[in-house]
Amino acid sequence: MSRLPVAIDAMGGDRHPGPEVEAAIAVAQEDVPVLLVGDRPRVEAALAVAREQLEVDGALPIAVRHCAEAITMDDPPAAAVRAKKGASMPVCFDLVLAGEASSVVSAGNSGAMLACGLFKYKRIKGVDRPAIVTTFPTLRGSCCLLDMGANVDLRALNFVQFAVMGARYAAFEHDKERPLVGILSNGTEDSKGTPLTRAAHELLGAHASPDFDYAGYVEGRAVFEGKVDVVVTDGFTGNVALKMVEGTAHALGVFLRRGIEQSPLSRMGAAMMRTAFDEVKRRVHPDNYGGAPLLGVNGVAVICHGSSSAVALANGTRAAHRFAQRNVGPELAASLDRHAAVIAAAKQRD
Amino acid sequence: MSRLPVAIDAMGGDRHPGPEVEAAIAVAQEDVPVLLVGDRPRVEAALAVAREQLEVDGALPIAVRHCAEAITMDDPPAAAVRAKKGASMPVCFDLVLAGEASSVVSAGNSGAMLACGLFKYKRIKGVDRPAIVTTFPTLRGSCCLLDMGANVDLRALNFVQFAVMGARYAAFEHDKERPLVGILSNGTEDSKGTPLTRAAHELLGAHASPDFDYAGYVEGRAVFEGKVDVVVTDGFTGNVALKMVEGTAHALGVFLRRGIEQSPLSRMGAAMMRTAFDEVKRRVHPDNYGGAPLLGVNGVAVICHGSSSAVALANGTRAAHRFAQRNVGPELAASLDRHAAVIAAAKQRD
Numbered sequence: 100m101s102r103l104p105v106a107i108d109a110m111g112g113d114r115h116p117g118p119e120v121e122a123a124i125a126v127a128q129e130d131v132p133v134l135l136v137g138d139r140p141r142v143e144a145a146l147a148v149a150r151e152q153l154e155v156d157g158a159l160p161i162a163v164r165h166c167a168e169a170i171t172m173d174d175p176p177a178a179a180v181r182a183k184k185g186a187s188m189p190v191c192f193d194l195v196l197a198g199e200a201s202s203v204v205s206a207g208n209s210g211a212m213l214a215c216g217l218f219k220y221k222r223i224k225g226v227d228r229p230a231i232v233t234t235f236p237t238l239r240g241s242c243c244l245l246d247m248g249a250n251v252d253l254r255a256l257n258f259v260q261f262a263v264m265g266a267r268y269a270a271f272e273h274d275k276e277r278p279l280v281g282i283l284s285n286g287t288e289d290s291k292g293t294p295l296t297r298a299a300h301e302l303l304g305a306h307a308s309p310d311f312d313y314a315g316y317v318e319g320r321a322v323f324e325g326k327v328d329v330v331v332t333d334g335f336t337g338n339v340a341l342k343m344v345e346g347t348a349h350a351l352g353v354f355l356r357r358g359i360e361q362s363p364l365s366r367m368g369a370a371m372m373r374t375a376f377d378e379v380k381r382r383v384h385p386d387n388y389g390g391a392p393l394l395g396v397n398g399v400a401v402i403c404h405g406s407s408s409a410v411a412l413a414n415g416t417r418a419a420h421r422f423a424q425r426n427v428g429p430e431l432a433a434s435l436d437r438h439a440a441v442i443a444a445a446k447q448r449d
Numbered sequence: 450m451s452r453l454p455v456a457i458d459a460m461g462g463d464r465h466p467g468p469e470v471e472a473a474i475a476v477a478q479e480d481v482p483v484l485l486v487g488d489r490p491r492v493e494a495a496l497a498v499a500r501e502q503l504e505v506d507g508a509l510p511i512a513v514r515h516c517a518e519a520i521t522m523d524d525p526p527a528a529a530v531r532a533k534k535g536a537s538m539p540v541c542f543d544l545v546l547a548g549e550a551s552s553v554v555s556a557g558n559s560g561a562m563l564a565c566g567l568f569k570y571k572r573i574k575g576v577d578r579p580a581i582v583t584t585f586p587t588l589r590g591s592c593c594l595l596d597m598g599a600n601v602d603l604r605a606l607n608f609v610q611f612a613v614m615g616a617r618y619a620a621f622e623h624d625k626e627r628p629l630v631g632i633l634s635n636g637t638e639d640s641k642g643t644p645l646t647r648a649a650h651e652l653l654g655a656h657a658s659p660d661f662d663y664a665g666y667v668e669g670r671a672v673f674e675g676k677v678d679v680v681v682t683d684g685f686t687g688n689v690a691l692k693m694v695e696g697t698a699h700a701l702g703v704f705l706r707r708g709i710e711q712s713p714l715s716r717m718g719a720a721m722m723r724t725a726f727d728e729v730k731r732r733v734h735p736d737n738y739g740g741a742p743l744l745g746v747n748g749v750a751v752i753c754h755g756s757s758s759a760v761a762l763a764n765g766t767r768a769a770h771r772f773a774q775r776n777v778g779p780e781l782a783a784s785l786d787r788h789a790a791v792i793a794a795a796k797q798r799d
Contacts, residue, residue, distance in 0.1 A: 251643050285688035293601050319692030323700035338635035342669030343690045347697040350673035358725030365725040371718025375708030
């Protein structure tokens with residue numbers, strides 16, 4: 100097992116470096132080595148504060164790499180990665196390339212993470228566009244969705260590759276031996292969807308896969324009932340849909356709290372239900388779903404939400420460490436090779 | 450006030466004619482006249498059963514128009530409306546055109562409802578594409594979203610017209626004097642979105658409206674926090690997003706029930722919270738949001754979900770009756786006239 104540390108971008112998240120440093124301590128206590136990349140004085144001060152607050156004594160496998168510059172959320176991704184070569188995020192990728200880190204985790208600019216993945220790691224052979232894959236809970240377990248934001252303008256070829264990559268991801272990350280893959284659509288009939296989804300739907304319907312089963316079009320209800328293991332969509336639709344899901348969950352929580360506050364009986368009932376509420380929160384909270392890996396590049400990069408808590412970042416770091424052990428790239432390339440026929444058909448069609 | 454009845458398609462919904470007939474009785478008891486359009490023997494039998502079950506005596510303003518044919522959910526919309534001229538849905542529209550009904554409500558094939566609206570009512574002057582508008586609850590009240598499924602392939606011109614129509618709708622249906630309109634996107638920065646959303650975003654940003662304020666791009670969290678009154682999107686994204694929202698709400702309910710079942714204390718707590726739970730359910734249940742009107746045609750048509758309950762259909766019928774009283778068409782046309790400059794700019798751009 101690799102003892103290389105996970106490089107954590109300590110200048111990424113909205114409230115950096117606090118959550119990044121706490122996440123580093125949490126995973127280091129589980130013997131996952133980490134390398135915090137950021138402004139040394141700030142990172143070390145935050146480390147000292149967090150160690151005291153968390154009452155952590157003794158040596159931990161945490162190192163700090165100084166780096167004063169940062170890519171911000173407002174920076175134009177590709178230009179920023181080119182211009183700010185010494186910023187914490189690209190430096191994390193450079194550390195992987197130099198053999199000093201196993202993988203990268205950042206809660207920073209997700210477009211810049213994609214750009215770093217493309218420029219530094221390069222694409223896996225056979226992948227035209229990498230995708231960001233996210234996992235969310237369903238009534239039967241979990242489901243992964245890609246792309247959740249890397250690509251807005253896609254072709255059927257990309258959908259086919261996303262299906263292949265998503266299926267491999269569901270196999271190794273969620274233990275689904277032969278995953279069921281669906282395309283997100285506005286109805287299940289063949290006539291539904293956009294010209295893009297219809298082209299991808301026809302291609303996946305016409306070519307049986309050696310690695311997964313194709314379920315056709317899926318809608319929201321079926322997705323949350325766990326009827327598929329992988330949902331394929333473009334990055335605009337995927338991102339909009341997931342943020343609407345987050346908004347819904349948040350609003351329902353507030354509605355319920357308001358309802359509870361309206362009577363002493365409800366308040367007492369809610370207190371008695373605390374365990375049940377906590378269990379639901381634990382199950383559905385995005386913090387517990389380990390960040391969103393970038394699939395399709397020669398290296399491990401896990402993207403966390405800008406507002407990530409220490410819990411979310413720790414889960415993202417665990418995921419990065421796990422993928423780095425697994426060496427996923429060759430598996431994805433081999434699976435894409437096994438799908439040469441449908442990929443060739445997609446290329447001819449686009 | 451018009452005493453014309455609302456034409457209810459009694460062969461539309463998945464479980465017709467039961468919910469349609471019960472909805473008719475509910476609104477007729479409030480003195481809203483209805484005309485049930487469908488297979489007379491089945492409709493009259495269902496009426497007799499429902500009257501007995503609901504213990505309704507005496508005369509009600511309910512009439513039945515016989516019509517044996519139906520458009521099914523699987524029928525290709527435009528072709529079916531052309532071929533099945535005697536089906537219940539197009540007959541409802543014919544009754545409005547003949548001055549025998551004020552408006553149409555159906556839980557049938559929504560594509561066919563759109564086709565009927567286009568072929569029978571025709572578009573309002575100045576509208577290139579009608580849109581289906583839906584209302585959902587937010588933390589501050591309610592918000593409407595269009596398009597929720599009528600149009601998959603759009604231009605910036607359509608987005609601009611949707612913004613204008615949606616704002617008028619929010620004004621008369623939700624009493625928002627000067628609605629705040631946003632475009633659904635994968636981020637709030639100007640660089641986000643698709644080429645289509647960016648074009649619409651620039652147009653609405655550059656031309657101040659006499660009727661509404663433009664809030665820019667919005668994401669799911671802001672939508673449910675009630676930061677805008679109107680959300681504009683294409684029919685594919687809108688439909689996918691809303692079905693993901695429904696799926697989320699359903700899954701959260703199941704997770705919570707599972708949590709409650711795990712201990713007697715939770716079960717007791719849940720019983721004490723019944724009023725709070727019922728209040729949340731009432732607030733967020735789609736049944737209580739009155740169907741989705743088709744905006745942009747010369748007549749009133751309200752589209753209900755295929756699985757609509759009697760409560761949902763009754764709310765849809767009340768909405769249809771209300772719009773028919775209001776005579777919305779000229780208001781929309783006048784508002785579109787007031788936006789001639791931005792519409793001309795959009796046409797030049799597309």
